[in-house]
Amino acid sequence: MLVGPGVAWAQGAGDDDPFLLGSDEQLSYSAATRGLERPQDAPGFLVIVYERDIRERGYRTLADLLADVPGFFLERDERGDIVFTRGLAQTILVVYDGVPLVFDTGRSEIPVGEEISLAGVRSVEVLRGPGTALWGANAFNGIVYIRTKDAVDIGAAHLLADIGTTERAGLAGEAAYSPDNFSIYTAARILRERGPLRRFKNTPERFVFLGGGIGVPVSEIDGTGELDPSLYAEVLVKARWKQSHLEVRYSDFVRNNVLSSHSHSLLQYGRNERQRAPTLLVLGGNRWAYQQLLTARTDLFILTRSRNDSFPLYREDLNAEHRRGGLIRLRGGEIHVGVSAQGDLRLEPQTITAGVQASLNNSEVATDFIDPVTGTLSQGAVAQKLTNSVVSAYVQDRVDLGRTRITVGTSVDKQSDFALSVNPRAGVVTRLGKGWITKALYGEAIRTPDLFDVVGISGGAAAGDVVGVVANPDLRSEKARTAEIGAEYRRGTLAWGSAAAYASSIEGLIERSANAGVVRADNGPRRFAAGFELAGQIQPTQRVRLHGAYTLSRVFDPDGNVVGGAPTHFGSVGGAYDVLPWLSLYATARGATERPTLDGDYGDGNFGPYLVIDARAGVRPQGWPVSFYLGVENLLNSQYDHRNPSIPGRNPAVPIPGDPIAGYLMVEGRF
Amino acid sequence: MRRLLPAALFIASCLTPVAAWAQQRAVVLRSAGPSPYQEAAAGFREGYRNAQEVIVAGNREQLANRVREIDPDIVFAIGPAAHDVSTRFLSDVPVVNAFISTPEDRSGSAIYIEPEVAADVQLRRIHNTLPGRKRIGVMFDPEESLERIEELERAAAPLGLSIVRIPVERAGQIGPAFREATSKIDALLFIPDATVSTKGNVKELLRRCIVERVPVIGYTQWFADNGAVLSVSIDYRGLGRQAADQAKRAPDAGGRVVSPQAVIATYNMRAARKLNVIVDVDFDDPSVRTIE
Numbered sequence: 001m002l003v004g005p006g007v008a009w010a011q012g013a014g015d016d017d018p019f020l021l022g023s024d025e026q027l028s029y030s031a032a033t034r035g036l037e038r039p040q041d042a043p044g045f046l047v048i049v050y051e052r053d054i055r056e057r058g059y060r061t062l063a064d065l066l067a068d069v070p071g072f073f074l075e076r077d078e079r080g081d082i083v084f085t086r087g088l089a090q091t092i093l094v095v096y097d098g099v100p101l102v103f104d105t106g107r108s109e110i111p112v113g114e115e116i117s118l119a120g121v122r123s124v125e126v127l128r129g130p131g132t133a134l135w136g137a138n139a140f141n142g143i144v145y146i147r148t149k150d151a152v153d154i155g156a157a158h159l160l161a162d163i164g165t166t167e168r169a170g171l172a173g174e175a176a177y178s179p180d181n182f183s184i185y186t187a188a189r190i191l192r193e194r195g196p197l198r199r200f201k202n203t204p205e206r207f208v209f210l211g212g213g214i215g216v217p218v219s220e221i222d223g224t225g226e227l228d229p230s231l232y233a234e235v236l237v238k239a240r241w242k243q244s245h246l247e248v249r250y251s252d253f254v255r256n257n258v259l260s261s262h263s264h265s266l267l268q269y270g271r272n273e274r275q276r277a278p279t280l281l282v283l284g285g286n287r288w289a290y291q292q293l294l295t296a297r298t299d300l301f302i303l304t305r306s307r308n309d310s311f312p313l314y315r316e317d318l319n320a321e322h323r324r325g326g327l328i329r330l331r332g333g334e335i336h337v338g339v340s341a342q343g344d345l346r347l348e349p350q351t352i353t354a355g356v357q358a359s360l361n362n363s364e365v366a367t368d369f370i371d372p373v374t375g376t377l378s379q380g381a382v383a384q385k386l387t388n389s390v391v392s393a394y395v396q397d398r399v400d401l402g403r404t405r406i407t408v409g410t411s412v413d414k415q416s417d418f419a420l421s422v423n424p425r426a427g428v429v430t431r432l433g434k435g436w437i438t439k440a441l442y443g444e445a446i447r448t449p450d451l452f453d454v455v456g457i458s459g460g461a462a463a464g465d466v467v468g469v470v471a472n473p474d475l476r477s478e479k480a481r482t483a484e485i486g487a488e489y490r491r492g493t494l495a496w497g498s499a500a501a502y503a504s505s506i507e508g509l510i511e512r513s514a515n516a517g518v519v520r521a522d523n524g525p526r527r528f529a530a531g532f533e534l535a536g537q538i539q540p541t542q543r544v545r546l547h548g549a550y551t552l553s554r555v556f557d558p559d560g561n562v563v564g565g566a567p568t569h570f571g572s573v574g575g576a577y578d579v580l581p582w583l584s585l586y587a588t589a590r591g592a593t594e595r596p597t598l599d600g601d602y603g604d605g606n607f608g609p610y611l612v613i614d615a616r617a618g619v620r621p622q623g624w625p626v627s628f629y630l631g632v633e634n635l636l637n638s639q640y641d642h643r644n645p646s647i648p649g650r651n652p653a654v655p656i657p658g659d660p661i662a663g664y665l666m667v668e669g670r671f
Numbered sequence: 672m673r674r675l676l677p678a679a680l681f682i683a684s685c686l687t688p689v690a691a692w693a694q695q696r697a698v699v700l701r702s703a704g705p706s707p708y709q710e711a712a713a714g715f716r717e718g719y720r721n722a723q724e725v726i727v728a729g730n731r732e733q734l735a736n737r738v739r740e741i742d743p744d745i746v747f748a749i750g751p752a753a754h755d756v757s758t759r760f761l762s763d764v765p766v767v768n769a770f771i772s773t774p775e776d777r778s779g780s781a782i783y784i785e786p787e788v789a790a791d792v793q794l795r796r797i798h799n800t801l802p803g804r805k806r807i808g809v810m811f812d813p814e815e816s817l818e819r820i821e822e823l824e825r826a827a828a829p830l831g832l833s834i835v836r837i838p839v840e841r842a843g844q845i846g847p848a849f850r851e852a853t854s855k856i857d858a859l860l861f862i863p864d865a866t867v868s869t870k871g872n873v874k875e876l877l878r879r880c881i882v883e884r885v886p887v888i889g890y891t892q893w894f895a896d897n898g899a900v901l902s903v904s905i906d907y908r909g910l911g912r913q914a915a916d917q918a919k920r921a922p923d924a925g926g927r928v929v930s931p932q933a934v935i936a937t938y939n940m941r942a943a944r945k946l947n948v949i950v951d952v953d954f955d956d957p958s959v960r961t962i963e
Binding site: 050434 | 898
């Protein structure tokens with residue numbers, strides 16, 4: 001049987017019509033419109049990172065990947081990665097195969113670490129700017145859309161193993177089976193690593209800053225400076241049958257951070273803070289189409305997570321025998337049951353999209369406390385049960401006027417704990433020809449407060465003397481209004497580049513302050529953010545691939561004073577060169593200028609500028625199904641954290657050298 | 672007024688043929704079948720807005736009589752069943768045929784639009800948008816497709832491309848032939864060859880090409896949908912428009928065979944990235960589609 005229409009001609013009818021195969025994949029599903037869209041037509045400044053880039057550049061986590069995207073700056077403190085987007089911390093939404101990963105028991109936690117493996121990811125689409133008009137609350141300042149692979153993306157099997165000098169050992173595998181009309185894809189991964197923050201390891205000379213700026217050497221707190229290993233596990237199963245799909249993802253990790261500055265006040269500090277968060281996502285749905293006129297998709301999802309965090313305490317006000325005896329344990333569990341339904345009506349030249357995303361969430365958190373002096377365990381010292389509903393209804397009209405595409409839309413967002421909010425968005429994309437495109441965008445977005453801040457939670461409050469988060473039921477959602485303008489150039493796989501300028505006004509940004517051992521969150525005064533972002537990628541020859549990003553970013557208050565913790569200038573460049581058909585080299589450099597510390601986290605002060613260079617070699621023997629990657633991180637590291645903040649009269653500036661050189665070997669097999 | 676008269680006469684003389692064909696009665700005789708047939712019919716109606724459409728079903732002689740009742744000046748026959756009706760029962764009516772796959776089906780009294788994109792059009796796309804891909808391998812059965820290979824070779828030379836012949840006589844030779852050829856080719860071009868281009872063979876070859884990092888170029892969009900870096904296929908709506916144009920220009924130029932003019936080049940960017948193939952294409956080109 002010939003492939004193509006010839007089959008149908010010969011047979012007289014198209015029961016085996018190849019045009020029905022994969023036809024909806026011609027345009028990629030874009031987070032910018034929740035529809036099929038070419039990246040260049042999307043109303044937003046997108047950076048799409050594909051599997052090849054992930055492998056070539058050695059990204060192991062979303063944080064690694066985001067560090068090369070303009071507008072994104074990654075700061076690492078003792079607990080993990082803080083994602084600054086356009087100068088604002090933790091303001092993005094991570095969407096996993098269409099499901100927003102927002103957890104009530106930790107809403108401000110952004111999963112950009114090892115908890116999401118990039119081994120099974122087909123692409124990551126990063127959209128800067130407000131996204132509430134399509135993705136609901138918390139798509140405040142950017143969306144990171146993770147698209148996992150399907151059976152078509154791999155052969156029969158794919159294996160990825162890596163070992164590293166940081167006591168890292170990981171194994172990931174994928175397998176696929178796809179007879180006609182049915183496909184199944186599975187991925188699994190397990191990783192052991194000694195701490196996500198190696199630079200804080202074994203550094204007795206380093207100071208940890210307790211609230212109020214008192215410095216204590218790490219060795220004084222933990223006694224050993226050693227760190228327990230962290231473990232990550234993940235299983236993903238996806239099945240497709242005609243237009244229906246089912247996806248189940250289970251992940252679990254036990255992560256040990258070096259130490260915790262859990263509340264930034266005087267007393268509550270620990271080492272080997274242990275987090276565990278088993279998470280289950282079940283996603284199933286259907287697509288339906290009536291000719292080329294109307295398409296609809298419905299998805300049902302269930303998202304559950306439990307968490308169990310232990311914070312060993314260091315109480316410097318106690319005598320030596322009791323100083324390390326206390327513990328706070330935070331236990332939580334939540335379940336979200338949701339539905340997402342969307343219809344797209346194509347009435348040339350318009351495409352009208354309407355949809356709703358709604359979920360009912362049930363959460364429970366409780367804390368246990370071990371008194372450092374008596375050793376007494378108080379279970380359920382503080383317990384909270386939360387039930388809330390989240391509804392986001394949206395409508396969008398895309399009008400294709402030939403060279404110009406206009407997108408207007410809005411969402412109505414209602415959460416049971418917060419006031420109703422309307423968030424419009426509009427964009428004009430104009431193709432100037434020869435690959436040049438201009439984009440002008442405006443959007444509004446909200447971010448709802450972390451529920452801990454609303455209802456309050458504390459490990460020690462009930463026990464009398466350990467800091468807690470006091471409830472502030474008057475907290476309201478943060479609101480951002482952002483205008484963006486810029487230009488893009490795209491030519492095949494040969495080159496793309498974008499330059500964009502933005503300005504935002506942010507109301508009610510939530511700020512936490514500690515007073516007398518109690519942390520309280522309040523809506524802060526208005527802030528402004530503005531900046532300029534450049535990004536580009538070019539493949540001038542078959543052997544050379546270059547990419548780069550630069551950001552100028554400022555956040556300031558109405559008086560013009562700079563606030564926030566992101567640097568003014570930061571960027572990265574990277575380049576790959578195929579020396580031989582079987583050997584390629586890659587090197588990258590990332591740098592940032594001096595930056596202020598986040599208010600309240602370390603006291604006043606600045607972190608210094610830095611430059612980090614990593615290198616990587618890839619070997620793919622011809623005819624072998626196996627590739628090898630040998631990487632060296634921190635080949636050059638100009639003192640990642642140049643110094644801890646200096647507080648006159650209390651702390652000296654303490655130089656903190658960057659991570660030491662680390663190496664890893666990754667082996668990839670495709671079968 | 673006098674000064675305007677020559678201009679008016681000139682315009683009138685220009686419009687006369689237009690007016691003539693605008694009054695022509697046209698019939699789209701369409702085989703029941705896949706969406707390309709419908710697209711071609713829609714394209715034809717862009718040229719003949721009053722064209723009536725007749726679907727081939729039931730008794731073909733009665734169907735031909737129905738067409739005769741319309742008394743058409745031109746018939747656009749789409750697909751083998753429509754071709755059968757037109758050759759057997761409408762031989763005295765000017766017919767433009769499309770979607771006829773084998774030369775033996777062609778009679779001498781009609782215009783035929785070939786079912787394949789012309790070799791030079793196909794190769795020019797490769798030359799212009801896939802830089803560095805000079806040695807184009809073509810797997811074929813000499814008994815089936817030698818003529819097409821020679822046509823490709825003639826078209827390749829002026830573009831600086833070379834056609835690397837990979838002859839096979841039966842399906843069992845495909846695997847070894849491909850293994851032997853991989854180091855000698857920069858891309859593999861599929862042609863509609865009955866021995867090679869069966870669905871099973873193509874799927875297996877696509878898989879092997881991805882493993883060996885050889886980009887594939889196909890002749891229908893199916894290829895791009897299934898992992899080929901490029902497919903150069905017929906724009907079916909454009910084919911319908913071309914049929915209308917042919918009918919207007921030379922309705923009685925029977926026996927002519929023409930190549931489809933409008934093509935769609937579909938680039939599978941995902942496959943290109945995977946295979947590290949540079950695609951130098953202007954996204955503003957209306958004939959370009961991309962699979963992201």
